[in-house]
Amino acid sequence: GQQLNQSPQSMFIQEGEDVSMNCTSSSIFNTWLWYKQDPGEGPVLLIALYKAGELTSNGRLTAQFGITRKDSFLNISASIPSDVGIYFCAGHSNQAGTALIFGKGTTLSVSS
Amino acid sequence: NAGVMQNPRHLVRRRGQEARLRCSPMKGHSHVYWYRQLPEEGLKFMVYLQKENIIDESGMPKERFSAEFPKEGPSILRIQQVVRGDSAAYFCASSRTGQGLGYTFGSGTRLTVV
Numbered sequence: 001g002q003q004l005n006q007s008p009q010s011m012f013i014q015e016g017e018d019v020s021m022n023c024t025s026s027s028i029f030n031t032w033l034w035y036k037q038d039p040g041e042g043p044v045l046l047i048a049l050y051k052a053g054e055l056t057s058n059g060r061l062t063a064q065f066g067i068t069r070k071d072s073f074l075n076i077s078a079s080i081p082s083d084v085g086i087y088f089c090a091g092h093s094n095q096a097g098t099a100l101i102f103g104k105g106t107t108l109s110v111s112s
Numbered sequence: 113n114a115g116v117m118q119n120p121r122h123l124v125r126r127r128g129q130e131a132r133l134r135c136s137p138m139k140g141h142s143h144v145y146w147y148r149q150l151p152e153e154g155l156k157f158m159v160y161l162q163k164e165n166i167i168d169e170s171g172m173p174k175e176r177f178s179a180e181f182p183k184e185g186p187s188i189l190r191i192q193q194v195v196r197g198d199s200a201a202y203f204c205a206s207s208r209t210g211q212g213l214g215y216t217f218g219s220g221t222r223l224t225v226v
Contacts, residue, residue: 048213100157
């Protein structure tokens, strides 16, 4: 089945630093989504991307839908302690029916 | 203006027992999706239901697992004769139209099989 490779697996940064994480796939996706999950909670949608090449921002977060439609990245600028959590990419392919395919997540730790 | 409500938040079952997980979608939403998250993994799709219909169950294990979304009441994910490998967090999401993919997830039910 389709799989997403998400990297890095974890990051330890200082408050104020910028962060970048990405996802790649061996197959094409039509939609890319980025979620954040806090401990004990469900994932919360951060950014949705629907077109190849699309660059979208949500506050300090910026995400891009790769031109090849096989990758996406998420940047967080000027990190703050509340950015701590697990970030997941998710992709959808029209061939996959309803299912979103999730990466394994990037765990972000921010020290102040 | 409640979000997607799941209960119980935590559920402990002995091997061989049945587990029933409930999901009440957001008000006005008639489409429900169930996902499973194993420890340190991403979410994996299980099933998509609309009121009284299963639309896509391609991610559901063939045995012991079933889901329903009756005309009245919450959606239920039922796991019969649970085994240790069923221990996971189960998340439900809902949407109004079934179009678009950025749907809202509930806080999940954490199932532990002992």
